[in-house]
Amino acid sequence: MAALTLRPLRAADEAEALRAHDELAADGFELLLGWEPGLSWADYLVAVERTEQGVGLAPGRVPASFRVGVVDDRIVGRASIRHRLTPYLLEVGGHIGYGVRPADRRQGHATAMLRLSLDLVRDLGVDRALVTCDDDNVGSIRTIERCGGELEDTRSDAGVLKRRYWVPTG
Numbered sequence: 001m002a003a004l005t006l007r008p009l010r011a012a013d014e015a016e017a018l019r020a021h022d023e024l025a026a027d028g029f030e031l032l033l034g035w036e037p038g039l040s041w042a043d044y045l046v047a048v049e050r051t052e053q054g055v056g057l058a059p060g061r062v063p064a065s066f067r068v069g070v071v072d073d074r075i076v077g078r079a080s081i082r083h084r085l086t087p088y089l090l091e092v093g094g095h096i097g098y099g100v101r102p103a104d105r106r107q108g109h110a111t112a113m114l115r116l117s118l119d120l121v122r123d124l125g126v127d128r129a130l131v132t133c134d135d136d137n138v139g140s141i142r143t144i145e146r147c148g149g150e151l152e153d154t155r156s157d158a159g160v161l162k163r164r165y166w167v168p169t170g
């Protein structure tokens, strides 16, 4: 199996990315952040790029990079990398969010995507990234701890307990 790479979405990804989006929706996880049926793929890609550049952000939003994890030309998951923390992100959202397609789990892809996302956030000048997950999400807990995450505390997000980890980016 080839190594995982993280890259931006492309025009040619439409069909596969939408399939992956539907698969993860069954887990309550949003692969394509902000995607709405009826939007054209071209317009969606423009919106994703504008979010990364910080153009036309909604109030309280910060620039964020969207990347797909790709192995052997297959999209296996995605990472979203917030460039800085807002009060909400500092409380429970964190810098980096990720998800892996059900059929591609338990092969180290989340760990590889988090490692590469940490490189990206380091290049933005962040020394330690906040990464959070549900208190009962064993896969995500192990992913974060494998990347060197140190638990600061657990906080409630509308009644859901979230673990807050600081992960060195260097």
Ligand SMILES: CC(C)(COP(=O)(O)OP(=O)(O)OC[C@H]1O[C@@H](n2cnc3c(N)ncnc32)[C@H](O)[C@@H]1OP(=O)(O)O)[C@@H](O)C(=O)NCCC(=O)NCCS
Binding pocket: 027, 029, 097, 098, 099, 100, 101, 104, 105, 106, 107, 108, 109, 110, 111, 112, 132, 133, 134, 137, 138, 139, 140, 142, 143, 146
């Ligand atoms: C959580 C999630 C990202 C893990 O992805 P993954 O690619 O399977 O994770 P990895 O293969 O990199 O596994 C990392 C570690 O977690 C362990 N792990 C993964 N899923 C697990 C599970 N369901 N139960 C127990 N351990 C699990 C792996 O064994 C590995 O640990 P190890 O190296 O000590 O053996 C994936 O299950 C997912 O996308 N879930 C839905 C969305 C989600 O929860 N996203 C995270 C939001 S914070």
